[in-house]
Amino acid sequence: MTNLSPEEVEFLRTQHSAAMITVDAAGVAKTARVGIGLVNGRIWSSGTAERVRTRRLRRDPRSTLFVFDGTFRWLSIEATVTILDGPQAPEQNLRLFREMQGRASGPISYFGGELDEEAFLARMVAENRLIYEFEVARSYGVVTAPSF
Template identity: 45%
Template sequence: MIGNLLTMDPKVADYLTGHHAAAMITLRPDGSPHAVRCGIAVVDGKLWSSGTAARKRTGLVLRDPRCTLFVFGSSPDDSYSYLSLDTRVSILDGPEAADQNVALFTVMQAGLNPPEGSLFWNGKPLPLEQFRQTMIAEERLIYQFEIIGSYGMF
C-alpha cells in the first residue's frame, strides 16, 4: 500500500521518523493553496497529524483530499533539509480519535520527555486521561496521509 512506511523508500521513512514539523497545504475551491503549520508523526507505520472538525483545512480536505506536506529540517545541523510529500488525506474521527491523538502526541513528544503518565498541551503537562478528555472536548481528529510521491533535500 502506498503511504505505509513498510513499503516506502527507507530514506523517506527515516526522515519522517525524525522530523515532526511540517506545513500542510490544501486546496481552496478556486484551486489556490491554503497553508498551515502542523505537527506530524509516524504512528504504527502511518503518517498522522491532528486537527479539529472546525478547522478550515478539515473542510478543504473533505472537499478535495489532495494535500502537499512540506516537512522542515529539525535542527540547525539540517536547517536546509526538507521533504515534500504529495498525499491524499483521510480523516479519522470516530470514537477512537481521542486515543489516536494520545498515540500521535506520545510519538511527537518523545524527545521532550513529558512527566511520566502525561503529555504536554499548551505548554503544560496534563495527565493522560485529562489529555484524552481534552481531545474529546476539542473534537480532535486525525489526518492520515497516503503518500503518493516524495522529493526534497534530505
C-alpha cells in the same frame, strides 16, 4: 509505509513539524503549520472538525506536506488524506502526541502545559479532535546531509 524510501522514513521519525497545504474551492493553495508523526508506519497529524482545512479536505482530500529540519534537508509529500474522526480519535491523538513527544507513558505536553492521560483524552473529546492520515502518492526532497 508506502511510497517512501528508508531514508525518508528515518527523516520523518526525527522531524515533527511541517507545513500542510490544502486547496480552497477557488483552487488557491492554503498553508498551515502542523505537527506530524509516524504511527504504525502511517503519517498522522491532528486537527479539529471545525478547522477550515478539515472542511477543505472533506471537499478535496489532496494535500501536500513540506517537512524540513532548518538546514538543507527537506521532504515534500503529495498525499491523499483520510480523516479519522470516529470514537477512537481521542486515543489516536494520544498515540500521535506520544510519538511526536517521544513519551511512551506519563504526562503529555499540550499548549504549554502538562496533562495526564485522562485529562488529555477529555481535552481531545472537548475539542472534537480528529486525525489526518496521509496516503503518500509521491515524495521528493533532500533527506540526507548534502556534501558540498
